[in-house]
Amino acid sequence: MKITLAAVRAFLWRGTLFALLWWALTDGRPGSWAVGSVAVAFASAASLRLLPPVPTHVSRIGLLRFLVFFVHQSLRGGVQVAWFALRPRLALSPAIHEVGLRLPAGISRVLLANTMSLLPGTLSVELQGDRLCLHVLDASAPTETEVRTAETRLAQMLGLTLDTR
Amino acid sequence: MTIADWASLVLLVAGAAFFFAGTVGLLRFPDVYTRLHALAKADNLGLGLVVFGLLLKAPSAALAIKLLLVWLLALAASATVGFLIARRARRHGIEPWRAGDAE
Structure with a gap:
């Protein structure tokens, strides 16, 4: 996949959402982030593959x-x-x-x-x-x-x- | 009891009432389509009211997010599965029950 500004923005935005999800699922336990950061990175990458960033703007x-x-x-x-x-x-x-x-x-x-x-x-x-x-x-x-x-x-x-x- | 406790109680009872009505509908309605209506409504309103009732008593933000996720995932699953079952039934030629047919 070509790395574009839209892709980077989508990656950061979705990564933030996945990190929030991980935080909620683990009740914010600090020890969980060793696994969590890897999971969040892979989840963001997988989501970009499965649903490439589309130029829609949710109001x-x-x-x-x-x-x-x-x-x-x-x-x-x-x-x-x-x-x-x-x-x-x-x-x-x-x-x-x-x-x-x-x-x-x-x-x-x-x-x-x-x-x-x-x-x-x-x-x-x-x-x-x-x-x-x-x-x-x-x-x-x-x-x-x-x-x-x-x-x-x-x-x-x-x-x-x-x-x- | 505080106002939040009362509001939570009202929402939980209302949610249970919709689950009850949804279950009665599932048992009484005459065909697959009308029964799917009863199921989807119990997921949306029954579970929704229960989740919002519990949100008022959630001890942490993480737990509140988890509760909302449960509702959203149930809604997505309910809408998708309901649609797939209804479409399959229709493509198999199952005619919808009409008023006047035997129950």
Whole structure:
């Protein structure tokens, strides 16, 4: 791999994260760093091999807004789905919805599919190209609007532009 | 009891309630897709509330980071595995249960 400024920055940044991880896992025991520094160096090198630095910029405000959105949606939908499970009569009306994505190809679409799976009421069942298939518990819920909001939040977090056709 | 103790207690009980609802859903829901919904929700909300309840009582920053990591890893695993099972089921032609079908 060519050594570029971006690679060095990514190496230092990821190394710091791995060092923090090691510190947390070992409760900061000083004697552990003899092994830890080697492990951190190898982990950073391996991460650069497996996921080369990409020129995306994660916005901190975007990350915060995404987290607020995720927690809010989770709680709101979670209560609804818990009620579906606990009410005496099962009154589900499941359906499959297909939604066209505006996010660029790559890891952001996978992140969106995973986000939709974790949010209560929707479950990703297929991701092919720019089509995302969702299984929903309540056919009358505004699924497409929910996907659009999640998409917008993700794009803001990763500094991506949406393809609005 | 301090306010942190009470908040922690409330979060732990709420987390347990979501785990309970998720388990009931897993047993009662009619097909593989709807059951996966129940599982993913227990991981996200149930575990999330329990982790945040325990965070309030974490004795050290290292332990707090470990707790958050447990939640994040469980979320990543839950979302990925749920998606893979659902996709496999769909490619095998398992039709989703619809309202009106026999339970």
